[in-house]
Amino acid sequence: MPAPLVFITGASSGLGQALAARYHRAGWRLALVARRESEMKNWADAQGISADSYEIYSADVSVIDSIAAAGQACLQRQGVPDVVIANAGISVGVDTAVRADIDVFARVLATNTVGMAATFQPFIAPMVQRGSGRFVGIGSVAGIRGLPGHGAYCASKAAAISYCESLRGELRGTGVGVSTICPGYIDTPLTRQNRYRMPFLMRPEDFAERAFAAERAGVSYGVIPWQMGVVAKLLRLLPNGLFDRLLAGRPRKHRQAEPPAP
Incomplete structure (x- = not known):
């Protein structure tokens, strides 16, 4: 029997690499997906991962045909995962009053939401x-309550x-399960640009360890770390007026047109 296979998008950095x-340490074969093919190859070589235990698929999850083609290629080359x-995602601040930011809004949704469905689609049947x-x-x-900016x-x-x-x-x-795993603040290139405090900040490796355990246990929904789950539930329970006052004046995430925080 071949080793089990995991298909991971956003595998060129951050959470995807972790x-x-x-999964590699657990003996799994890897299907690595991202736009930056060379970075995935360099990372795999640096990790000492044997060439017969992984494949690389260059794809942009925000382009449906691109990620669908990567899924089909995986089925042909490695089999059914x-x-x-x-995992692929982008995080950019937006100002709805700015016309150009509506295009950014559409790109974020195309990557983080539509791209997720497009990633799953080839493998469902x-x-x-x-x-x-x-x-x-x-x-x-961040999907539990809306944050200004x-x-x-x-x-x-x-x-x-x-x-x-x-x-x-x-x-x-x-017989096919679905797990939703919600990270809190993880130390990745995305979060290093943030202008605000990030409580319970985790290393990507620590998140990956807990996410692997949650997936293997068949968890349907989980927040990592658990402390952020408690914070999120408390925020959800706050009356709107109190929530709005609590967030008033909070630094906002940088917009695409703005330089990132130093």
């Missing part, structure tokens, strides 16, 4: 036919959380 490393992780497998959608605690990211992650919940119901009884 997840790939964790045991786990598919839709083969997994259902086999009667096993798991889809993992990487959400965010984060409209695109919060909306995209809220939609991703709801989408995974819908898919879980659709696949009930097929």
